[in-house]
Amino acid sequence: MERPTRSVESRMRVRYKETDQMGIAHHANYITWFEVGRTDLCRAVGVTYREIEAKGFLLVVTDVSCRYRAPFRYDDEVLLTTRLGSSGSRSITFLYELSGQGESAPRASGSSSHIWVDIQTRRPTRPPAELSALFARRSE
Amino acid sequence: MERPTRSVESRMRVRYKETDQMGIAHHANYITWFEVGRTDLCRAVGVTYREIEAKGFLLVVTDVSCRYRAPFRYDDEVLLTTRLGSSGSRSITFLYELSGQGESAPRASGSSSHIWVDIQTRRPTRPPAELSALFARRSE
C-alpha cells in the first residue's frame, strides 16, 4: 500500500524587492520559492541539500514549469506545499502548490525535474541507494 | 501563405550575481531573460511594452516553462531568440531558445503564455485590433 507522498509546507512573505511595477510578485520569483520548498523537503526527508552536495552530488534542474492563476502581493504570506513527484534511479520530480492562508484553491502550481549529477565530473550519476531512497515514494 | 514567424535576437552576458554555488547561471534567471526577449520582440513588432501599459493593457503571465540542456557560466554571452507562438484574441504565447555564440543546438528552450488584462480593472480583456494584430502570425 502506497503511503501518501511526503509533502512539506514552507511559509514566506513576499518581499518588496519581489514585486514589479504591475504591483504583484514577479513570476520569476516563484521559481526561486520552489527552491526554498525543495530545501525544506530535503530537510524533512532526512538529508539537507547542503549535505547532498557535501556527499558529492548535485540535483541539477532539467525542467521547470509554473501555472499562475492569481497573484501574490507585497507582504502576503505565501503558503508553499512541496511534494515528491515521480522519481527514478537518476532523476526526481518535485511538485509545488502556492496558496494564501486558509485558501482552498492554489494561486499557482508547478513542477521541477532534476537529475543526479556527480559534483566532480559534472556528469549524470546514480546516487547511493540510501540517498535516493529518501526521495522515493514509499509503499509499506 | 504563412510568413515565417517574426523572431528577434537578444544578447546579454551572464552577470556574476546570476551565478550560484554550482558555478553556473541559476535557472530562475532564464525566466527573467525570457522577459528581456519579450521586451525586444515587442519593440521589433512595432510597440514597446511600455507603450502597451501606457495604452492601458498588461500582458499577464499565465504559464511559463523551461527545459535546461547545458548551462551558461559567468560572463558567457547568451544568445536569446524569441518567437511568437500561437496567439488568440485574448492571449499570446512566446517561444524562446537560448544558445551560445555559434552553437547550433540551444542550451535551453522555453515558452510563456500571457493574457491581455485591462490595467484598470485587472480583468482579462480583448485589446484593440491594431494592437493584437502586431502579435499575430501573419499570412500573405
Add this chain to the structure above:
Amino acid sequence: MERPTRSVESRMRVRYKETDQMGIAHHANYITWFEVGRTDLCRAVGVTYREIEAKGFLLVVTDVSCRYRAPFRYDDEVLLTTRLGSSGSRSITFLYELSGQGESAPRASGSSSHIWVDIQTRRPTRPPAELSALFARRSE
C-alpha cells in the same frame, strides 16, 4: 530620558538562488534583506509598510551602505537586527546588523536613509505626525 531605540529581529535562511559562484551569499542580497528588516520594523512600531503606501506615502531610499566582514552560506540562518537611526520630519535612517545564530560579532552591518514621498505627486513631503511619530526615537 531616552528609551533604547526600538529594534526588531528578523530571521531568514540563505536561499540557493542567493549564492554565487564564490559559494557565498551574494552581497547585493543583503540590501534586499535590509528591506525585509524594515518591513518587520514597520510592523513592530505599529503600521505595516503596506498601510503606509495605502495612506499615500512612500519611503524612498536615498542612501544605502553595507560593510561585509564574514560571509553567509547557503542554508545559513541569518539573524537580522533592524534599528531606527536618526529621523527628521522628512527622513528616516534605519540601521542593520546581520549575524549568525549565537554569534556576538555581526558578520555585516549597514544603513539606509529614506525620505517621505507623496505617492501621487512623487515629491518629498512631511507625513502626518501620527505616522512620523511611530518612527521617532522616543524620550520619556
Add this chain to the structure above:
Amino acid sequence: MERPTRSVESRMRVRYKETDQMGIAHHANYITWFEVGRTDLCRAVGVTYREIEAKGFLLVVTDVSCRYRAPFRYDDEVLLTTRLGSSGSRSITFLYELSGQGESAPRASGSSSHIWVDIQTRRPTRPPAELSALFARRSE
C-alpha cells in the same frame, strides 16, 4: 604626472523584473549593475574577472554604498561609468556613476571596496604585481 583614471562605460536597459511596485528600478539592482561595470572595467584594463578567478584570486566585496538621486524606470537605458578609485597592495576601490542618455548629472553614484583573496585558502592575499598593476592608477 597622473593620467586620468581609467574608466569604462556600460549600457543596459532596466528589466521588467528589476522594477518594483513603486514603478521604478528597485535600489538593490544598482549593486548588481555596479558588478556589471566591474566586469567591463576588468576587461578594459586587460584581464577578465573570469581569468582573475582562474589565476586563483577573488575580489571579495568589503564595502558598498550607493546614493540615489533620481530613479530609473522600466526599459530606460542606463549609462554606467565605472572608475578605479584608490588601490593598495591588497585592496581596490571602484567608483560608479549612473545616468540617463545625454544627461549631465548622474541619477545615482556609488562605490565598492574589495580585497584580494586567495581562492584556495579564502584568506586575504597580495596578488602578483602584473595583476595588481592593471588596477593601479598610473602616473607617467
